Amino acid sequence: MTSHPTALTPTALTPTAALLTAAGVAVALLAACSPASEADVDAGADASAEDSTEQAAPQVLEDSSRLDEVLDAGSLAVCTTGDYPPFTELDEETGEYTGIDVDMARDLADHLAVEVEWVQTTWDDLMDDYLAQCDIAVGGISINTARSEQVFFSAPLMEDGKTPITRCENVDDYRTIEQINDPDVTSIMPSGGTNEIFAQEHYPDGDLVTHDNLTIFDQIVDGEADVMTTDRSEVLWIAHEYDELCAVNPDEPFDYFEKAYMLPRGDTVMKHYVDQWLTMALNDGTYEEITEPWFGDDVDL
Template sequence: MKITATIARAFSGAALCTVLGVAFAGGARAQAPASQLDAIQSAGVLRICTTGDYKPFTIAVGEGYEGVDVEMARSLAKALGVEPRFVRTKWADLMPDFLAGKCDIAMGGIGVTLERQKRAFYSAPALATGKVPLVRCADKDKLQTVADIDKPGVTAIANPGGTNERFARSNFKQAKITLHGDNVTIFDEILAGRADVFVTEALEATVQEKLKPGLCAVNTDKPLTFIEIGYLLPRGDGVFKAFVDQWLHIAKSTGEYKRYYDQYLR
């Protein structure tokens, strides 16, 4: 009888612990923070950080924006059933602004880097590209490689805070490096002779070659690097990332992304 009572008490204690454990786990699940997906739908607004200075992805026009990723931002907002709200940032402030919660997503030709991914998630890649030199056409044959550029007497220009500055500082040890804070007028610095080369993504170089007579993009079919373009997302929020990834997959599969790409690359 004593043995039976002892076993019963032990079983009751174990069962109680199990019940309490399940209840605690259920409570923990109930208190888990909601996904940004829920917060965006509740607010009725998708906040998009963008620099507005990077053709063909994002460019400020008057009070608004246009570009491949601007159209994609509007498409994402529509898929979420909310309104898009663009938040202007600069490349040097992109990560601080994003991490401070000023926006729900960052879009606009953002290169996927391991350094950024230490602090944030990325969507699946929207496209793959690479960096190429953009030079005066007269210098096209002599400034083709890193070795060609990295010489005394050559001035490489870059916009501060992004992958272009990082590339320049990592690869050019003899060439002079100068920074220009306005990514819209940086190309004029080359035409004016105040800089010789700007190493940037092949897509931007191709667009500027058409817009600025006298500038030539070098070897766009053989870029100096490999880089993917994606959308910056809050770290740890797998629910929101899954939604964005599926939306992007559909947009690429149906030709929606290509339609915007062709529109702004022409």
């Protein structure tokens, strides 16, 4: 059953109460019709002026961003190592950069309507060079907590993890960290990056050697090294490029991380812009079009 509010019954007023009520109504009507005092008018005018000022005040922008500096300068300073294909590679003869992240940096610059100013760095000097000279750093850079203490990272481009690559006939010999962490196993890696950090941490008993990243896989092909533990994305590309080399555990990497671009720490305006651009590139076919020539269309990054 639905309940209803109890109806209120009007109460008859006594003659005195009726007079008081009538008087009160008359006073209220007079007050409503009487002109406002000068003080009331001034107060009302001040309030209106304040409201008008609040509505007309321009929006206060955040503190200046690196984004503003890039737009004012007309150039985007991009740090990259140039030694980590398929993400970044420098042709020493022509001075031209190629790679997935190189093309992505150019696309970002196109959206900003600015020129790219390339700053070559190394994995050993990446952070120092970035902080001193660059607006963004690209080229297969992994997100980790040590780097995150000094920079912001963009939204991630891909998930990744460390996994071995070796000569195809030796795949079963290097499926585990325990197999690789052996004095008789030579692990090769470039100096200064996360590959060296991973090897030092997980293969303390192994034979660890460093080599330049552009010809490092030739060392494995030639038998100068046994195995390299590197990012799954690089392993898949190398296995695509070298008939002699095979990925060991590409779908079961030893760890997990993401790849992204380095940005100025604390600059939320710059990060917001880059993240919005990345969202579009990852969903409108731009990123897929850039990566396809390097991996083919059958590799799931």
